[in-house]
Amino acid sequence: MSELTRTRPATSANRTVNPRALPRRTHQPGRVRHAVGYVLLCLVALLFIAPLIYMVSTSLKPASETFTTPPTLWGSSIEWSNYVQAFTYLPFARFILNGVFVAAVGTFINVAVAALSGYAFSRLRWRGRNGVFVLFLATLMIPQDVLVIPMYVMMQGFGWVDTFQALIIPWAFTALGAFLVRQFFLTVPQELDDAARVDGAGAVRTFFSVMLPLARPTLAVLAVFSFISYWNSFLWPLVIVNDVEARGTIPLGLQQFFGQQGSEWNLVMAASVISMLPTVILLVLLQKHLVKGIVTSGLGGR
Numbered sequence: 001m002s003e004l005t006r007t008r009p010a011t012s013a014n015r016t017v018n019p020r021a022l023p024r025r026t027h028q029p030g031r032v033r034h035a036v037g038y039v040l041l042c043l044v045a046l047l048f049i050a051p052l053i054y055m056v057s058t059s060l061k062p063a064s065e066t067f068t069t070p071p072t073l074w075g076s077s078i079e080w081s082n083y084v085q086a087f088t089y090l091p092f093a094r095f096i097l098n099g100v101f102v103a104a105v106g107t108f109i110n111v112a113v114a115a116l117s118g119y120a121f122s123r124l125r126w127r128g129r130n131g132v133f134v135l136f137l138a139t140l141m142i143p144q145d146v147l148v149i150p151m152y153v154m155m156q157g158f159g160w161v162d163t164f165q166a167l168i169i170p171w172a173f174t175a176l177g178a179f180l181v182r183q184f185f186l187t188v189p190q191e192l193d194d195a196a197r198v199d200g201a202g203a204v205r206t207f208f209s210v211m212l213p214l215a216r217p218t219l220a221v222l223a224v225f226s227f228i229s230y231w232n233s234f235l236w237p238l239v240i241v242n243d244v245e246a247r248g249t250i251p252l253g254l255q256q257f258f259g260q261q262g263s264e265w266n267l268v269m270a271a272s273v274i275s276m277l278p279t280v281i282l283l284v285l286l287q288k289h290l291v292k293g294i295v296t297s298g299l300g301g302r
Contacts, residue, residue, distance in 0.1 A: 095253030118181025220289035
């Protein structure tokens with residue numbers, strides 16, 4: 001029996017294959033494709049970053065070398081004092097505090113209203129819900145420029161002209177936030193509401209204990225959008241604010257660098273770099289929520 005086993009020819013089932021004997025597959029086309037893709041991505045990224053690099057370099061140039069022929073990326077010396085002069089040339093610190101206050105309070109109100117209205121439009125059953133929601137979304141088709149004059153007349157009737165509440169309240173109730181939150185809530189299974197109702201939770205407790213924690217990524221995305229919108233708003237503050245030095249925000253403060261005596265471009269660039277820091281900090285702090293929020297916001301529906 002052992003001799004038969006020893007002399008039995010090897011079959012395809014028990015034959016061992018040497019991995020070194022197999023021909024190696026080359027992945028050169030795939031590697032070349034990835035390399036070309038990375039190069040193109042770097043070029044596109046450089047195209048977007050180039051204005052920021054020029055802004056930072058100009059903010060560190062002497063005033064006499066802001067516009068030179070041929071243009072240079074860096075000046076003969078690095079003038080860090082431009083950032084100090086940006087605060088002393090105008091009350092720029094006041095503009096930053098005003099902008100942070102207006103953007104923070106407006107973002108908080110916008111997120112709170114969007115969360116409540118999105119929950120009402122998605123989970124609560126009431127007559128005329130879909131019709132009201134369609135009318136609510138129709139306000140997105142109205143440009144902000146068209147609303148400036150009627151909004152100013154309304155603020156004048158309230159006695160809110162040249163006040164912080166006029167900068168915050170009119171744009172704190174937007175349909176975009178309600179739409180994003182509603183679409184996210186529609187992706188949450190109805191069984192969670194049923195389980196909370198079995199445990200004795202009402203609509204309010206279900207919202208705060210179940211739905212609101214799940215909506216953190218979506219609310220983070222909405223918070224970033226709202227903060228940037230308030231922070232960069234120029235037309236409405238220009239119309240409603242009379243005392244720029246007392247209640248002016250960052251865009252109005254940057255406009256003050258352009259006067260009858262000329263424009264201090266190196267100080268303008270230094271102030272612009274400073275004005276970017278709050279939004280950059282906000283994006284870094286909410287980075288882990290943004291990707292998940294962008295993926296899950298507005299993709300579901302029933």
